[in-house]
Amino acid sequence: xxxxSQHPSWVICKSGTSVKIECRSLDFQAxxxxxxxxxxxxxxxxxxxxxxxxxxxxxxxxxxDKFLINHASLTLSTLTVTSAHPEDSSFYICSGTTGPxxxxxxPGTRLTVT
Amino acid sequence: GEDVEQSLFLSxxxxxxxxxxxxxxxxxxxxLYWYKQEPGAGLQLLxxxxxxxxxxxxxRLTVLLNKKxxxxxxxxxxxxxxxxxIYFCAESMRGGKLIFGQGTELSVKP
Numbered sequence: 001x002x003x004x005s006q007h008p009s010w011v012i013c014k015s016g017t018s019v020k021i022e023c024r025s026l027d028f029q030a031x032x033x034x035x036x037x038x039x040x041x042x043x044x045x046x047x048x049x050x051x052x053x054x055x056x057x058x059x060x061x062x063x064x065d066k067f068l069i070n071h072a073s074l075t076l077s078t079l080t081v082t083s084a085h086p087e088d089s090s091f092y093i094c095s096g097t098t099g100p101x102x103x104x105x106x107p108g109t110r111l112t113v114t
Numbered sequence: 115g116e117d118v119e120q121s122l123f124l125s126x127x128x129x130x131x132x133x134x135x136x137x138x139x140x141x142x143x144x145x146l147y148w149y150k151q152e153p154g155a156g157l158q159l160l161x162x163x164x165x166x167x168x169x170x171x172x173x174r175l176t177v178l179l180n181k182k183x184x185x186x187x188x189x190x191x192x193x194x195x196x197x198x199x200i201y202f203c204a205e206s207m208r209g210g211k212l213i214f215g216q217g218t219e220l221s222v223k224p
Binding site for chain 2 (some may be wrong): 032097101103105109
């Protein structure tokens with residue numbers, strides 16, 4: 001199956017700093033990438049949808065100025081958490097899709113803000 | 115709005131069959147999915163079913179879809195300890211986004 005990687009897999013940062021998370025589709029071109037957030041023992045909540053070369057579409061309640069998404073190429077999307085606070089600590093998962101059927105997920109990035 | 119519901123826990127003995135149930139609300143969903151998540155990892159696509167199908171079987175996995183009742187189930191035959199994980203059902207929405215259930219934690223006892 002198709003492979004999606006995320007980097008870093010785990011990051012600890014201080015409150016007020018910014019953190020960038022990369023999501024790459026390694027063996028396919030992802031026309032659309034999705035960013036999800038998952039709290040412990042909870043489901044995945046969609047944060048935003050990004051299409052290559054255009055602005056991301058954010059879900060209701062997600063601050064676009066805080067969670068900056070860039071989808072610069074068909075194989076790379078980045079999520080930058082700006083001015084991170086402890087409540088931003090979470091597991092962030094991206095996925096890529098080439099069509100309507102299958103969505104391939106990355107392994108996730110655990111963000112801890114101290 | 116869109117909503118997907120699952121029971122939170124299921125415990126079975128090794129060798130038994132597991133049945134994980136899911137209900138969804140949006141009848142326009144084209145595809146319904148089952149994903150597996152192991153601790154600290156991302157999601158692994160197990161199987162999906164097109165909305166005009168009633169059943170799909172793939173080795174030990176059987177998916178049943180009752181579109182009238184908006185009920186989806188995943189049956190795992192001969193459950194093994196390696197099947198212990200959290201299982202999410204999801205429905206597809208417009209634009210390809212997925213709405214996930216809360217996840218069912220499957221515990222397989224030897």
